[in-house]
Amino acid sequence: MGYIPEHALANLRKYAYKGVDKSLLSKYVLGPYWTWLVTLWPKWVAPNTITLSGLMMVLINFATLIYYDPDYLSERGGATDPPRWIYFTWAAGLFIYQSFDAIDGKQARRTGMAGPLGEMFDHGCDAINTTLEVILAGRALNLGRSWWTVASLAASLGCFYLTTWEEYHTGQLYLGTFSGPVEGIVMIIGIYVTTGFLGPTFWDTPTLTFLHLDNVEIITKYIPNKGLNEAAMAAGAVVLAYNIVTSYFNVYKAKVEAKEGPFRPLLHLLPFPITVALQVAWLSSPSFSRSFIVNSPLFMPFLCAWGLQFAHQVGRMILAHVTKEPFPWFDAMWIWSLIGAIDANLLRLIGRQPLIQHSPENVKIFIHLSLALSLISYTTFCAQVINEITNYLGIACFTVRKKDESGAWRRAASVDKIITNKKA
Template sequence: MGYIPEHLLENLRNYKYRGADKSLVSRYVLNPFWNWFVTLWPLSVAPNTITLTGLCIIIFNFATLIYYDPLYLVERDGYHEPPHWVYFTWGIGLFLYQTLDAIDGKQARRTGMAGPLGEMFDHGCDALNTTLGCLLANRALGLGRSWWTVASQIATLANFYLTTWEEYHTGVLFLGYFSGPVEGILMIVVIYFITGIFGPSIWENKIWTVLHLEHVSYLKKVPNIPLNKALIVFAIIGLAVNIFHSYLNVRQASRSSFGRPRQNSSYPPLVLLMPFVASTAIQIAWLSHPEYNNSYILHSASFVPFVLAWGFQFAHQVGRMILAHVTSAPFPLFDWIWIWSIIGAVDANLPHLIGRSPIFQTSPRHTAYVVWATLIISMLAYARFVTLVIRDITNYLGIACFTVRKKDEHGVWKSAQPEAKML
């Protein structure tokens, strides 16, 4: 069984990528560098290979976190401080990821491999990087296992979901003057470097104290919170601004011929934001359950696998959204992969719901079993989704995922589509 209905396969040939990047940093600083950097790659290297290489760098960064801070993953209240040089490798790795994520589209244009497969592959890797990057950034900020890390995860995933929701309705991937893939990543790179120099404790300093504004009268009513928490607050404010601008773009597209308004959806665009709200509410319900026999997840060793399972479920969710975008299919309102987290959330909240103890999560060890099982199932489900989608697209279009198409006797790329992925 595949994820693409047979009657929608033809829409793959009609797919055209369109993007709009208003970032001044991208236009005047990074894009000239990216145009040069892509020329270093031979034409025999497939764009998806470059994309996957970038994701592998982030996975390596996460592996160094677990290696140098094993207590983050195995002990309830323990931490090991990684060597300061590790944070520099995270910064370099994230910058390389951003660079490779930017040039894979340019490589697709050079090799004639632009199309729906590249769109799916690129967004799929980005979705996984979102959660891994969130865990790394919050560890560098010294937030660790806390509600602040959860808030950061929600804000990060919400931005990604919002961008995908907007692209589904408008047919255009919008990046504003300040966007996560450009300025957001550069800010995190700077955070890694600062942490590498001063250590995570630097972010515990109060924001107004650092700015020498603690004596300003009109700021005394504003909490003087630590720098790391202030960054999360700013991210949430930025999310609110992005929601507003995305809504305006979708509204404009629905009232004009610009973009690609969805006629096959019987729901208003704002209603289609509810799947993210629902999936997030499920995770919060599980995290905020009444503590029973010290089985609380948030401050335990189960927190990291919990967030990773959340990330795989989110990647599956937005992956289906992107697939609906490239095949002009109806918007996916429900994702069966949530069932595992629903079971965990209901079981953990049984003391609150019906006044009885949980069925499965009766101890920290049993809670860890449920969380790890959810992670494994979510990871396998997403791997199955990726495998089947790649199979369906490559078989139908007659292309390969990691092999560059050849030119015919006239110098034209075989099976190449006229559109080109620009980002």
């Protein structure tokens, strides 16, 4: 069975990217740099190759965390800080990722390869990057394995889900004055650089003390003197609330202009809190201890499995967008997460021990199996969708080639010229 129904394939040819970028940083600072950067790439390099190269930088960053901070995956939980220079490489890798992510669309237009496949590929890489950066940024902020990291992941994935939901209902991608792909990434790069200079423990500094406001009674009376890292989490919650309001405003406006019901799209937000509730219920199970998984080496595999399931969920949303198909309400991996959450909470629900996760060793096996199944599910989705789109449109994924009307493979730009000449 394919992911794209036969009747929806024709909609792939109707797809056209639409986007709005209101970021001042993008317009006046990064935009000119991106415009210059794309000219350095030969036109024989496919845009998806650039996108994948950017994701590889993030994967290398993630690999250095595992290699230079093995305690993060041990019972000690990051008791030993990795070398300071690692954080500078994380900043460089993320900056490269952002740069490549920004120019892949420009390269697509230069090479005549713009289309729904690039949209799918770009969003897929962004979804993976979101989870990995939360883990890396959590380590840089000295949050490590904690509920703060869980909250950060939920908020970050929530912002990504909102953007995808908004694009599905409005038909275009909105990047506001403060967006994750621009300002959000720049802020994380700043965190990495600061940690490189001052170390992760710097972020434990009480915020009011850092601002020299800890002696101002009217402020200390109402504002707790929490660490800079916790203040950053509070700021993230404000950003999420702002994104919810602005995203719905854009959807409401689009639906009113289209003379459609502006409130029904709100129902399509429900799948995300459902998935978050399942994961949090699993993490907060009373078996062994309330934070057993959070405080164990299983924390990273659990978050990675969650991130892969999320990437599959938003991937299907983008696919529905480019094929003009109904909104995907359900994801099969929910069943697995539901089993994990219910089993772990049997003590709380019916007063008996879990049937599957009844020992630390069984919990370890089950979570690693969750990671494996999530990876298989997502990679299968990616491979199959790429295969269906490339076969129908007659294009390649990682090379600048198209099939002309005779079925022969040619450079994309050459095909565009052939078709233009025939129409003329």
